[in-house]
Amino acid sequence: MLDEDVADLVCQLCTRAGMIMEDVSVIAITARVADVASARKVTTQLQAAAERIGALAKAAEMLIG
Numbered sequence: 001m002l003d004e005d006v007a008d009l010v011c012q013l014c015t016r017a018g019m020i021m022e023d024v025s026v027i028a029i030t031a032r033v034a035d036v037a038s039a040r041k042v043t044t045q046l047q048a049a050a051e052r053i054g055a056l057a058k059a060a061e062m063l064i065g
Helices: 004-030 036-064
Strands: none
Touching: 004 036
16 A cells, blocks of 8 residues: 555656646647658657656656555
């Protein structure tokens, strides 16, 4: 069983990850890739979001132990 404070922190981290997913989903779905530059812009934004989500998930995992 998780300590209540740890459980709250894990929930907050997961919520933040979900918020990033929601924000980046608009970019992923509505991307207009007309050239290399626009394709790189989209993929860079998605990659950055994935890294932030991964960091949040890793932090939550470390709290869980």
